[in-house]
Structures are given as structure tokens and as C-alpha cells.
Amino acid sequence: MAAAQAVEEMRSRVVLGEFGVRNVHTTDFPGNYSGYDDAWDQDRFEKNFRVDVVHMDENSLEFDMVGIDAAIANAFRRILLAEVPTMAVEKVLVYNNTSIVQDEILAHRLGLIPIHADPRLFEYRNQGDEEGTEIDTLQFRLQVRCTRNPHAAKDSSDPNELYVNHKVYTRHMTWVPLGNQADLFPEGIIRPVHDDILIAQLRPGQEIDLLMHCVKGIGKDHAKFSPVATASYRLLPDITLLEPVEGEAAEELRRCFSPGVIEVQEVQGKKVARVANPRLDTFSREIFRNEKLKKVVRLARVRDHYIFSVESTGVLPPDVLVSEAIKVLMGKCRRFLDELDAVQMD
Amino acid sequence: MSGLKTSMTEGERKTALEMVQAAGTDRHCVTFVLHEEDHTLGNSLRYMIMKNPEVEFCGYTTTHPSESKINLRIQTRGALPAVELFQRGLNELMNVCQHVLDTFEASVKDYKDQKASRNESAF
Numbered sequence: 001m002a003a004a005q006a007v008e009e010m011r012s013r014v015v016l017g018e019f020g021v022r023n024v025h026t027t028d029f030p031g032n033y034s035g036y037d038d039a040w041d042q043d044r045f046e047k048n049f050r051v052d053v054v055h056m057d058e059n060s061l062e063f064d065m066v067g068i069d070a071a072i073a074n075a076f077r078r079i080l081l082a083e084v085p086t087m088a089v090e091k092v093l094v095y096n097n098t099s100i101v102q103d104e105i106l107a108h109r110l111g112l113i114p115i116h117a118d119p120r121l122f123e124y125r126n127q128g129d130e131e132g133t134e135i136d137t138l139q140f141r142l143q144v145r146c147t148r149n150p151h152a153a154k155d156s157s158d159p160n161e162l163y164v165n166h167k168v169y170t171r172h173m174t175w176v177p178l179g180n181q182a183d184l185f186p187e188g189i190i191r192p193v194h195d196d197i198l199i200a201q202l203r204p205g206q207e208i209d210l211l212m213h214c215v216k217g218i219g220k221d222h223a224k225f226s227p228v229a230t231a232s233y234r235l236l237p238d239i240t241l242l243e244p245v246e247g248e249a250a251e252e253l254r255r256c257f258s259p260g261v262i263e264v265q266e267v268q269g270k271k272v273a274r275v276a277n278p279r280l281d282t283f284s285r286e287i288f289r290n291e292k293l294k295k296v297v298r299l300a301r302v303r304d305h306y307i308f309s310v311e312s313t314g315v316l317p318p319d320v321l322v323s324e325a326i327k328v329l330m331g332k333c334r335r336f337l338d339e340l341d342a343v344q345m346d
Numbered sequence: 347m348s349g350l351k352t353s354m355t356e357g358e359r360k361t362a363l364e365m366v367q368a369a370g371t372d373r374h375c376v377t378f379v380l381h382e383e384d385h386t387l388g389n390s391l392r393y394m395i396m397k398n399p400e401v402e403f404c405g406y407t408t409t410h411p412s413e414s415k416i417n418l419r420i421q422t423r424g425a426l427p428a429v430e431l432f433q434r435g436l437n438e439l440m441n442v443c444q445h446v447l448d449t450f451e452a453s454v455k456d457y458k459d460q461k462a463s464r465n466e467s468a469f
Contacts, residue, residue: 040397
């Protein structure tokens with residue numbers, strides 16, 4: 001009985017001990033455990049798999065993926081960070097830059113600005129193609145000149161009063177449609193995601209006049225192409241009390257975890273601790289600093305329950321990003337399947 | 347280690363798949379070299395292939411951090427050619443992705459519908 005429980009724990013939980021983490025790797029491959037059939041079964045997978053969306057708004061998404069292995073969940077996370085394409089400024093043609101910000105620093109900053117354009121409507125630029133066509137390039141113009149404000153007070157020292165256009169924001173970027181782009185994209189769709197990003201500061205007499213070309217790229221090439229602010233996952237915490245905890249110890253136990261995890265209830269006059277919501281815990285391991293209570297608690301994580309958190313930079317909604325990431329992984333598989341077919345035809 | 351090398355790299359194609367076999371073995375142990383790939387596909391493909399009871403050994407490594415390719419080695423228990431297992435692993439991974447995509451989109455749609463009906467009932 002205890003052996004069966006221990007095997008179950010080894011298969012389904014990652015245990016956080018005081019000095020190390022146990023059962024980290026996936027071991028449920030065919031032949032490892034006698035009495036278990038671990039061969040891949042698509043129907044069994046489909047029966048056990050579920051996705052629950054916990055919270056979604058226009059820029060962030062939190063959802064649970066249950067019943068999948070770490071290898072595949074991690075593949076989705078890696079693809080979200082580095083292989084979902086977006087549009088970003090790649091080439092900056094500087095006609096005039098008399099500001100104090102160097103050309104290359106300015107170009108670097110412009111590259112990092114998120115551009116609100118659906119990358120699925122564009123294609124990658126061919127290698128060696130310098131000019132760029134309407135199907136793979138977006139053009140923006142940035143033209144700002146700073147002048148002295150003739151109506152400022154004589155003794156003012158506030159730059160907002162003294163100078164006109166002394167701060168260059170992304171709202172000064174204007175879209176220059178190429179070819180038939182003006183027909184394809186209605187007014188106001190192609191723009192930087194935020195219009196209040198400060199690009200540079202100027203003083204009277206300084207001017208910035210440049211043309212930017214945006215291309216489609218992936219985060220693997222340069223981090224400016226990454227569509228997520230970040231995408232991460234954590235495993236669902238699993239806290240078990242090995243013995244009943246009562247009285248003052250219950251209060252101590254409650255203080256060792258994040259608020260809301262442990263609930264102390266009055267049962268027949270005594271205070272009894274109960275694990276209410278382990279999902280909220282951040283595993284500070286404060287419990288291991290308490291000599292009495294550390295033997296009473298088993299900290300673990302459920303091996304196949306992933307709590308994903310995806311925050312988009314605004315280019316695409318986060319649920320679209322996750323769908324695109326899954327399609328990228330399918331595309332990779334399909335590419336190698338096609339290669340194999342091509343070989344076998346010969 | 348010389349051996350049979352089937353390469354489909356053409357001049358302009360950026361990605362390729364090579365199969366390397368040691369001399370003297372038959373087709374049940376093969377090392378696949380996947381170009382322009384890393385742990386993203388390597389680990390997930392290794393997991394799917396390992397789930398097959400016919401596989402005696404499956405592992406992958408990145409050759410060097412400066413090179414973007416992985417070596418994926420498959421050894422089969424019986425007489426099945428390793429290429430067939432590789433193909434099966436890819437197909438199964440695709441089916442997993444398809445199912446995950448369908449489930450995820452259904453779940454997102456449910457969430458949006460629920461939110462919409464909650465907003466309506468609030469008025």
C-alpha cells in the first residue's frame with residue numbers, strides 16, 4: 001500500500017525537500033514501471049487533457065494546461081518567446097540627425113518600439129533584397145524639429161514652456177504607405193502600439209529626420225521581434241499536511257505560507273489548520289525554518305499541471321499568440337515530415 | 347565514422363535533415379542531424395519517440411552552442427527501421443499539437459462567451 005503510494009508520488013509529483021528537489025524528470029516511459037502501460041495513447045491523452053482559461057484581458061492571459069508533459073509545455077513557452085514573428089524596425093535611413101542622441105543609439109531605440117501590425121499579413125523579406133516591397137515592408141517617417149517658444153515667460157526655466165517639440169514621442173511617427181497598403185489597411189491600424197514612448201529629447205535648432213523600414217522577424221534573430229513581454233509557466237503547488245495541526249501551531253503554519261493558502265477553522269473549540277488554496281502559494285519555503293512544523297508538511301508540485309502566464313506587447317492579443325505558437329510547432333513537424341517524404345521518393 | 351549519408355541540403359535551402367549511420371549497423375540505429383533546430387523541437391520529439399515501446403534508445407544533443415543543429419539518435423528494439431519511428435514521433439507530436447490547439451481555442455471561446463453573458467446580466 002505504501003509502496004503503491006510512493007510510486008504514485010514518484011510518477012505524479014515533483015517533491016520540494018528541505019535541501020533539494022526530488023523526482024524532477026519525467027520517468028513514465030514504457031518499461032520503467034511494471035504494471036503501468038505508459039506507451040503513447042492519443043485517446044488516453046485526449047481524455048485527460050484540458051485547458052482552463054483563468055483570466056484574460058487585452059494584454060495578458062493566464063490559463064492552465066493539464067495533462068501534458070514538460071517537454072511540450074516548454075516547447076510552447078520557448079516558441080512564444082523566440083519564434084512567433086512580429087514586425088519591427090530594421091533599417092533606419094537617417095536624412096538629418098543633429099540631436100544629441102547618436103544615429104546608432106537612435107536606430108537601436110527605434111527597433112525596440114512595438115509596431116501594431118498583424119505579422120500574418122506580411123511575408124519575410126528575401127535575403128539580399130535591399131529595397132523591400134509592399135508585401136514585406138512597412139515604412140514610417142519621423143520628422144521633428146525643436147524651436148524656441150516665442151511666447152514663453154521671460155524668467156521661466158521649465159522646458160515644456162520654453163521649447164516647442166523638445167520631446168520626441170512615438171506619436172510623431174507617421175506611416176508612409178507603400179504600393180497598395182493604403183487600400184489594404186484602414187486609417188490608424190498601422191502605428192506603434194503606444195504613442196507615448198519617449199524616443200529622444202531635443203533643444204532648439206536640433207532636428208531628427210529619418211525614414212524607417214519595418215520587416216518581419218522572429219525573437220531568435222533579435223529580441224525586438226519577440227511578441228511577448230514575457231511568457232512563463234509554473235507548476236501547480238501541492239501542499240499536504242501529514243498530521244493534523246491544531247491550536248497555536250495552526251496559526252504558525254498559516255503564517256509560513258502565502259496569504260490564503262492555509263485556513264484555520266474552529267472545530268469543536270480547537271483551531272484546526274486546513275489547506276484551502278495551494279495555487280496561491282509562491283513556495284518561499286519559510287516552513288523549513290520552523291523546526292516543529294517542517295516534518296508535518298510535504299511540499300510538492302503536480303508534474304503535469306502548468307499555469308501559463310502570457311503577457312503580450314500589444315501586437316497581437318495573447319490568445320492569438322498562443323495559437324500561433326502551437327501552429328509554429330506543428331509547422332516544424334510538418335517540415336521534417338515533408339523532408340522525409342522527399343527522401344523516400346528518391 | 348563513415349557511413350551512409352543522405353543529405354538533401356541544396357544551395358539555398360536553409361534547413362535540412364541528414365541521417366548518419368555507422369558502418370556495419372543496419373537500419374535500426376540511426377542518428378538524425380536536424381539543422382536550424384534546438385531544444386524546442388528536440389526535447390518534445392525525444393519525449394514522443396520515447397513513449398513508443400519499440401524504442402530501445404532515444405536521445406538528442408546540441409552539438410555546440412555556436413552551431414544551431416541537433417543530433418537525435420534512435421535505436422529500435424526489434425527490426426523496425428529507425429526512420430519509421432522518427433516519422434511516427436513527428437506525426438504523434440503533430441496530433442498532440444492539433445488537439446492542444448483545438449482544446450485551447452474552445453476554452454478561450456468559452457471564457458469569452460461566459461464573460462459576455464456575465465456583462466449582459468449585469469445590465
